[in-house]
Amino acid sequence: MELQAVLMAAGGGSRMPDLTYNTPKPMLPVGNKPLMWHPLNLLERVGFEEVIVITTKEVQKMMSTDPKMKDVKMKLDVVCIQEDGDMGTADALRHIQQKIKTDVLVVSCDLITDVALHEVVDLFRAHNATLAMLMSKAHDFTETVPGQKGKKKTGEQRDFVGVDQSGKRLLFMANEADLEDGLSIRKSIMRKHPRMHIKTGLVDAHLYCLKKAVVDFLADNKSISSIRGELLPYLVRKQFSKTTNCPKSKDDADDQTQKTADGSTNSTELLICSRDEPLLQLAQERSCWNDHRGDMSEAYHGGKLRCYVHIMDQGLCYRVNTLAAYIEANRLASKLLEEPAVHPSAVISERCQMGPDSIIGAQCQVADKTSIKRSTIGNSTTVKEKVKVTNSIIMHGVTIEEGCNIHGCVICSNAVIGRGADLKYCLVGNGQQIEAEGEAHSFHTSTFNMLSLFSPPTVTRGT
């Protein structure tokens, strides 16, 4: 077997608390399918037959009841971990170390992309790389996010990614938070790769191909707890460290298990320095190929540990971990899905005006004289007469009474919007009720601030 897929679905969704306080992030509907369905669909399309899903018990329960998850034909091996949130992604990988028998492809549950996965995996295969990851040029989110007062400058720290001239080899990776005085690059890197392109504004898709040796390394080094935060920068740095490039005296290409068992080889040193087998070495020596030119060193500068990145400049790649991303993803979900936008079991009256990029879920009821444009409507939602819904995301089981005007909102499951309500750029939490004739602008409701709107006073600029 070549690759095993691991889906990380235990994340909390800490950056969108209003959406996730009731529904765990992997089950948030995007295009009327749970969020984790999208990466699973990607894996299934590419040809995977089994996926190990690391998630919480709550999500597992919801997965088993959700009809959309039944569409997934692959065998899902669900591993549950505690919900307390202390377990990082690397910890989770360590947890399932026994199940990992070959190289592993780690995907995050909030990744929605249409990348040709073979581009990433080909880098991993062709160069015998230790790590291959996917990144994408970031797109600005154009939609107004409910609850945000104007365009807020993202307070997130930038990521600096350094790639070589070909744009494929990953040379440098650091987050602004870790760089106190400035960006310093080791001389050894500059000597080997005199031309480096440093990019910011790239979105890390959290899709990684890792060699099996890395998973074994994680098992020995319990201090590493996050793949993105700690393991990746470590691997990228290790490419150029002196110890990896010194020839090893011991070279048993066959007995990998022995090395982990006895402590004679420094396990932190890594079996990651994949001792290329002697025949492969011979082939490389005889081959007239070099990945760089201009200096006297052989291919890959003799380095055994190599990290590669594939940077997508076209196509969709979203990580749905903020509200803005969530809204954007819903907008584009209709492009991604091959199913018809309107579910066949939905009952839509003829006098309803529906735009082409709206998605209507199963068993919906849409009454007369409604107008639905650029919106996503979830399953079992009832929309009564004379309702105008534009640019909104309506989740499952919502009831919208007559005469409502909903613009740019996110309405979570089982909410009830009273008659004649006028909502602009609001986020209505789960099970909330908006009173009739209420008007709200840029408002968030959640269990924390149960504000009921009475008619007729207008409430603007809420929390």
Add this chain to the structure above:
Amino acid sequence: DGLCNTDDIERSKTEGKELTKEEKQRLRKEKKQQKKNKEKNDEKTSHEGEKKKNKKKKEEQPAGSASQPPAQPSPKVPAPAPPPPAAAAVPVPASEAPAPADKPAKSKADLKAERRARQEAERASKGKKGDVGQPAPTGKLKAPPSELQPVVKRLPEHVQVDNPEVVKKLAKKLERQQIPLRSDYGYKVSLFSHLHQYSRKAPLTQQLGIPSTVIHPAIVRLGLQYSQGIVAGSNARSVALLHAFQQVIRDYTTPPNEELSRDLVNKLKPYISFLNQCRPLSASMGNAIKYIKKEISNIPSQCKEEEAKIKLLNCIERYINEKIVLAAKAIAKYSIEKISDGDVILVYGCSSLVNHILCEAFEKKRKFRVIVVDSRPRLEGREALRRLVQKGISCTYVLISAVSYILPEVSKVFLGAHALLANGYVMSRVGTSQIALVAKAFNVPVLVCCETYKFCERVQTDSFVSNELDDPDDLIVTRKGKTQLEHWQKVPSLGLLNLVYDVTPPDFVDLVITDLGMIPCTSVPVVLRVKNVDQ
């Protein structure tokens, strides 16, 4: 005897009785005999005709044919026969040595002419490919082998790409083996339209599933490395291939009710097709595969699986050790005798063997300097330059356009080979024959270094019949921000040709240094024959 039998059979036919089994068999045999006799004569004329057609395609005509040793029993000798009126005749000089087969043919000139006309009509009606406006030689070569001449080999599929039937057959075969078909890319120059041309940007893995289950991951990795050029060079490719086969054998388990000796060979077939799709197999790889297949089929059936696997792995190690590593050492030893102090040696491109020889000679304290000749688009000479300079050898670097300017300085030319063909021709990187030609003009000795495992049974006299077309986009280069050829596909009269190999005739090569010793180019068939006898 035959006659009276037919009479009997005729009688029983007319009498309405059913033919007995023996009679039927006899009838069948006679029919076959008649057919064979007819086709034997057809073959003779067809071969002569085909040689003429090949000659028409060839650039260097009389020299090539004159250099062929005359009067060989092999059917591939271009035996100039008196031009029959029906065929498009090439005025062949009658002074050239006629083969003995001509004598009986001359006396039946009329019959031959008739048969020729019939053949042409047949071929025209079948509507096979017409290159250079001639009816294809494929039809003729597909005739069943006659008894007099040795087995006629069929044209391999990879040189019949413009024949839609062959392409269809290949597609069906790949579908059966569950391997995706790689589609050709771009406009092909008409002289080479019978060869595949792929784009590096469209790897075969696009159509494979991830993770690959049909094809072993080591083979997928190898195929990728071939198509991207990461493993390039005859020796490197063979070693990498055998390494991948080692991994396949290690992971192999015999299914129940199957024998390892037969099943493993069947398992390897789709892998070989896949690698062929990624990049056409080289002659050395072909020989390695033949060796492996032979070893696998020779495994006795009572051998246990573990033992058999260990045996095979050891065989592979031994093959690599003997044929590549030790051969390189032997060749280096012989070559060092030929390198004297004060020599100026010219090398072309990056041949792992020649680099090895020069490094060894330098270590043995010979004083020489090297001129590295390089050519676009591969620019492999830079890698050779790096390796030699790293050792401390003083080098000069020129492009192939400067070869005639630099040759007066040169005392010897060392060339590597991709394969040595059975008629003594050397198949090597494109540009090698140019270097050999110019060196001959300057009377500089040309030495070709080649291991014996690269000798192949194929015979080729020109670089058109069988070659490899690389990605035409490699020829596109950006200088000062301008890429002139960027939109070459839009210009209807423009074609980009990126050839990989060419053949050098044996009269330009003075010596071939192999692990068996130093032999002249024409002794290659002898070596092949000796090898076959050994095996």
